[in-house]
Amino acid sequence: MTATLPTSQRVERVGKNLSLELVDARRSFDKVKALDGLSIALAPGEFVALLGPSGCGKTTALRAVAGLEQLDSGAVLVGGSDITRLPPHRRHLGMVFQAYSLFPNMNALDNVAFGLEVRKVPAAERRTRAAELLELVGLTGMGQRFAHELSGGQQQRVALARALCAEPDLLLLDEPLSALDAKVRHQLRDEIRRIQLELGITTLFVTHDQEEALSMADRVGVMRNGRLEQLAPPADVYSRPATDFVAQFVGSVSRLPGRVVAPGRVDVMGSVLSVPPNAGAGLPAGADVDVLVRPESVQLRPSPSGGAVIARSSFLGATVRVVATLPGGIEVSSTLPAGEAMSLFPGARADVELAEDILFVVPRPD
Amino acid sequence: MIRNRTFRYVTLIILGLYVVIPMYASVQFSLESGYHSSLTFNAYTSGIDQPGLGSSVVTSLEVSFGAVAATLLLLVPTIIFVHLRLPGLRTWLEAVSLLPLGIPAIVTVVGTLGVYNSAPNWFINSPMILALLYVVLALPYSYRAIDSGVRSIDLHTLVEAGRSMGARWWVLFRRVLFPNLRSGVLAAAFLTLALSLGEYTFASLILPSTPTFPVWLAGVVTTSTYYAVALSVVALIVTWGLLVAISVVGSGRQRFAGGAAQREAEAGEKIDLTLAPQALDTVA
Numbered sequence: 001m002t003a004t005l006p007t008s009q010r011v012e013r014v015g016k017n018l019s020l021e022l023v024d025a026r027r028s029f030d031k032v033k034a035l036d037g038l039s040i041a042l043a044p045g046e047f048v049a050l051l052g053p054s055g056c057g058k059t060t061a062l063r064a065v066a067g068l069e070q071l072d073s074g075a076v077l078v079g080g081s082d083i084t085r086l087p088p089h090r091r092h093l094g095m096v097f098q099a100y101s102l103f104p105n106m107n108a109l110d111n112v113a114f115g116l117e118v119r120k121v122p123a124a125e126r127r128t129r130a131a132e133l134l135e136l137v138g139l140t141g142m143g144q145r146f147a148h149e150l151s152g153g154q155q156q157r158v159a160l161a162r163a164l165c166a167e168p169d170l171l172l173l174d175e176p177l178s179a180l181d182a183k184v185r186h187q188l189r190d191e192i193r194r195i196q197l198e199l200g201i202t203t204l205f206v207t208h209d210q211e212e213a214l215s216m217a218d219r220v221g222v223m224r225n226g227r228l229e230q231l232a233p234p235a236d237v238y239s240r241p242a243t244d245f246v247a248q249f250v251g252s253v254s255r256l257p258g259r260v261v262a263p264g265r266v267d268v269m270g271s272v273l274s275v276p277p278n279a280g281a282g283l284p285a286g287a288d289v290d291v292l293v294r295p296e297s298v299q300l301r302p303s304p305s306g307g308a309v310i311a312r313s314s315f316l317g318a319t320v321r322v323v324a325t326l327p328g329g330i331e332v333s334s335t336l337p338a339g340e341a342m343s344l345f346p347g348a349r350a351d352v353e354l355a356e357d358i359l360f361v362v363p364r365p366d
Numbered sequence: 367m368i369r370n371r372t373f374r375y376v377t378l379i380i381l382g383l384y385v386v387i388p389m390y391a392s393v394q395f396s397l398e399s400g401y402h403s404s405l406t407f408n409a410y411t412s413g414i415d416q417p418g419l420g421s422s423v424v425t426s427l428e429v430s431f432g433a434v435a436a437t438l439l440l441l442v443p444t445i446i447f448v449h450l451r452l453p454g455l456r457t458w459l460e461a462v463s464l465l466p467l468g469i470p471a472i473v474t475v476v477g478t479l480g481v482y483n484s485a486p487n488w489f490i491n492s493p494m495i496l497a498l499l500y501v502v503l504a505l506p507y508s509y510r511a512i513d514s515g516v517r518s519i520d521l522h523t524l525v526e527a528g529r530s531m532g533a534r535w536w537v538l539f540r541r542v543l544f545p546n547l548r549s550g551v552l553a554a555a556f557l558t559l560a561l562s563l564g565e566y567t568f569a570s571l572i573l574p575s576t577p578t579f580p581v582w583l584a585g586v587v588t589t590s591t592y593y594a595v596a597l598s599v600v601a602l603i604v605t606w607g608l609l610v611a612i613s614v615v616g617s618g619r620q621r622f623a624g625g626a627a628q629r630e631a632e633a634g635e636k637i638d639l640t641l642a643p644q645a646l647d648t649v650a
Binding site (some may be wrong): 066067068087095100103104105114115118119159163166172226232 | 462519520524526527528529533534542
């Protein structure tokens, strides 16, 4: 009943290391295009998070991979094999859902072993295997409990063990942490990543939580209107967004008015700064633009003659987010160490300095 | 709080008296059997000896269990399918399921005979036709019982979880859906069985040559009221017995429905109670 295999052997037994490709996937619901030519490729063993606002198509993409949605056109390839037309039960994928999805009539052990049961694996073998997986997710000895006897976090751990038990080719995670409270969510986030690395299983993770996506994934795909705006490592998505949508959706930004003074150079608040390549550098001289900057690129210094007035501040632990109002009512956010922010109380005046790392420049709407 | 409790007890007592007094009167009447001097089981022993009792009981059981089987085979997959694939039709189905309450029995009988006019005689004269009719008659109750069972579980997620783990529809139904819909399915079975065992009008009009127990009993009334009342009491007890038996056989879930609170401390993690009402609904 208890685990007998060391972790290294389990890795060999579970990790299939298969690639996943969605090729020009299209799916419409009535007149709404949920997927509009989405193409994405996951390398074997890679953990990719799809991130985007509600309705961007990320869940549809995941469900199309699982076979729970049929594509209007396009293809799903796993390990190079086309599984587009296979029914869900023949795809051999493991999936964890947003809603608690344990079968209420089965205890945790039987839930985990269900995938093996349908494959007619002998009872003794599947119970041993299920116990191993419960151990892997930190629920040793809880196999006899039913769903209503487990906390939300424990249920999702069981769901993860269940998804992995039948040695799936891929692991699909459909916002599995969104129903959990913050502390459990953080714990489970780390555990999922640990287990994914340990097993080396190719994983597609859907979330609307940027922090989750950026902290867990090898690469993050930001989606909008059924299309992929950018697929890149988390640091690149944050620091070198491919589009202004990505710049504004991931992390927080302030929009400051500026004017292009020369190709690749923009005047913002009296400072002439360089615009990174592919971040709006091609705008013509003289164009009025909005310059997007991260809070950590904005420095606020207390000054009685400063042009900015502190509007409010939020304590974030080691740092403080301070919002200042510029002439014209424009707000700018700055993230500062807690010590530096002490004198920046609401109503105080401050000078604003920008670091030389503009995130993105977009033409100002008329 | 106290007023609420008093109101509950008073309501229960009134309801109890409403049910118990006629039953007590029936038992008393059947035991007196017209002699007024001592209580006797004569009406019961003689009633059981009446010709035709055995065959009418068999017919009633055939019709009733046939109706239960047909109801479950028809409604459970249909309601699951509608919830999964055609949720927009739920309102229509609900409305249609209420129609039997508004259509007079004689209209239903004439309509049924008209529909089956061209059917072979063996079918028209068999209890099967009555069983199919009782499926329709019980629809307002059986539909709601199963539908509420389906609504009490997260059907979509359970189905998708099972399918993604490789379960075919039949396995999914047998291992996941049916066990979690058991309370609704049992309720539908109870209601259909109780209705079918006691129905008289349709049975007397459609199947006069093969009387069901209620039709046969109505004939006995003309011979002896005491026999009829005694047999009614027996029928009531047998029906209750059947319902209790089905309930006991089908209530396996109750053995794992409790204990969450006791184990909360052991879990070492806050118990999320969001599933608890659902579990209780399913058990209730």
